[in-house]
Amino acid sequence: MNPQVSKETKVLVVDDQVLAKGYMKYSLEELGFSNITYVDKAQHAINKIRHEHYDLIICSYNLKKDHDGYHLYDQLKHNGELEPSTAFIFISADTTSDLVHSIVELQPDDFLAKPFTVNDLDKRLTKVLLRKRALKKVYRFMGKGQLSKALVEVELFLSIPKNSEFFPLALKTKGELLLACGHHDQAKEFYQAIINVQPFTWAQLGLVNAHIRLNEDDDAEKLVLELAFKSDSQLAAYDLLSALQIKQKDFEAALECVVMATEISPRNIRRHKTALDLSRITHDYETQFEAAKKIVRFAKDSIHDKPENYLNVARAGIDFAMTADESETYKLLKQANEYVKQFKTAFPKAELHDQIKVIDARLLYLQDEKENAKALLDQLAEENWELESMDALLDKAKAFHELGLYEKSSQIMDVIEQRCKKDDKQGGLFLHYVRQEKQERSTIKQTPKELNNSAVAFYRRGDLEDALRVFRQAFTVMPKNLSIALNLLQAITMNENTDKNDISIQRLIDNCIKVIENGELNDEQFERYQKVRELLHETA
Template identity: 25%
Template structure:
């Protein structure tokens, strides 16, 4: 059994942007016997230091300067990049007592959290307490870092059988490991046995999580709700309750709890995107937009900084504008969108300028659709798609497939959308916001697609039967569902020309309809097969309507 902490051979890294506090903390550690104390003033400097040597202890301030990584982001990145030993101890040291920041920091699960000011004796107590726990659980943490879950489970069971002082922690971890391995029944058995002895809050949360994995959403929601009442600051309970209620179809209550969770502890990407999912289903698009903006801002300077979050925010803002109730609100959102796009051109979050130019074009097409400028949107779509096909990548960038699909569905180019979906990996995208929005777009356009293909097929059958008037009527009906569908438009033009050929009449309304159909294809960068068909129909048109000399 470990008798105590010998500071002399341990390495410490103090990360604080205030030089006086760095020196004070270094002095305390030296007084305790430490010999190897390094200092860093920023998160970036700490990461570099962690690359150069492995530390036993990290003492991290939460606030590390404006426009810099904060302590929470630093811990997250060090773990993500595997720059910490499995037995490294992280202590969050801060004067920050703002509840959302405190809860956000605690959710990163540092070994301890110390509020400034504190005494040397308190620091000594906390360091030694954390060290004893890490030492006794060292084999568990080593197995988890090596992603050897079977060994981690075995080590947890061994410590439980030895009646370790960290038995409860091991039971909680064991249940979590069993769930991660898909062994939900075993996790449930262990947790119910423990809870029969004492109603541990952590045990109830873990059991609720197990129920959720087992798709027993009613039991999960009930248990999580009970924990919320007992421990109003235990954020996991809110997350589980919201997710379970959403599965049960209790949309309003799920949204209410999701909003409360993000108010209590907003610094979680998964929590903000969970709010997005619930709010989108509730058609609260402003909430979706704000949550996406929160993700964008919280991931700046973090290991999760990505243009995906920037795109999601602008996408959500356009969707909010599309669903705005009045012109004033819509125009306000359009201004926000325009400003966001302009600022993003020089934003460090934007990783690929060429890709962003394509994204901007798709956004403009969506704005054109909002303004009923469908032809302009169609020209924009085909132009940018041609540019993508001629690029080195030879296709629409994977991150922007959602935007292309959105435009295609909204102007009625369903065949084009199906081709793009078949050639992309968007259905398995890691970002849940993207996959959820794709599913939403598909569902939203289901009825329209069904009607279009129904009328279009009836038009084809009528054309085959040489009932050209009926064919024109059916193709026209199809285009009321998808006004810019290229194949449907070409079918309509062909049917009208055949009708004129067979009746030798050129009624004014039919002539106007023919010209209007051609206008939706003029100056559009069509694919080769459709361009060829379009040109052939133009020649037939010239036979009936020769150009005036």
């Protein structure tokens, strides 16, 4: 270690293990570092970083006392509290696949696996600190938000041959700055030129980003699909691909990509929230429920740990129960109640009484206690919708709609939509979902189970036209339900007035078949399905 570098470097060590902290102290002092601050909690680290500049932060990934290292770094990056000139290094004894993917995704300056020697630490710190010092002028402008000046500075840096050791990092930084400054055509040309010399993964991902921003979707998709099969770019590729699919409103495909990404790196809360929003749009109630549960699990002891997370699991469980078979309903309601209990234990001082009443009312409705459910809603405080969260309002709108109070439900949905337009934090997916809900609830008054029961009644009476109409409505709000898909397919087949060659009907038939063949049929359903397929074949 260069003595001058170590002497001028201000260090913050975040670790709550006494032995590990002692060894780190010994190692750093052996390398000549003297300006070192030690903290054992993430919150203490945040307070220090907010008031002082550090050149180097060495953080244990596995903090036990409060937020772990992952969420500390995630918070610092998300809030823009970590200066670009500060080097951030994770240390951990755990090197499992999930952890490594999580760390790689956050892109710290380095990751050092325990145990390590003083020599190991020397090599890593020397490399990282020299990089930061070499590009300090660029980072200074970036830290001030002066991106155009940072771009000029990095181009000047690249024009000096003696800086060649740091050209790869400088080139990567230049591409990011071109995109951040909105120079998308230049970024495209730049990344393509880099790839022509050497196909760096970062350059290929940057090129995909440039294609997307230039609305060159076909080019973006072709390249990103190739990157999705490579281990070093898979996670970033899934994110870009899902962003592209969301842009194209292919929400089913986007959800599939996001779910695959969450399996690779499960700790990213924002990705689980995207999965939650997409599953709402696609009426995938099971995935919505699972995403809500994962948010609670991975947000625990982090900046993302909030009372609403637990209530959202209960709400998602109720949504799922509304569409599930009766054999599953009791289990789902039990789980919903369990998360309400967890909320009360984790946040005993949280005053969300009205939200609990709404959840209880929906639970009562599912148990055919409509009058008791209405009585609970009557106890709600006077309308203070502007003060309630979006999720709380959404749940309230659903409760009123389920109990037949359509005008009240519609008023709340209007409030949600208007607030979405003003609140950029909600994002386009949530607004899309709200508008979709408004449209569906204005035309479909019955709940999912009521729709199915009503359609079956029409079918048994021989009223195939009304049966087909109501089954189509049921399939709109329950597109993953195997029983609904089979009933709808049977109604289409039996109705002689239905034009099987109509494009929309053919698409509906294809969607029904896809759901049925991806599910598990019981003996009765399998026999019905075979007969329906035979009839379809005869009329083809």
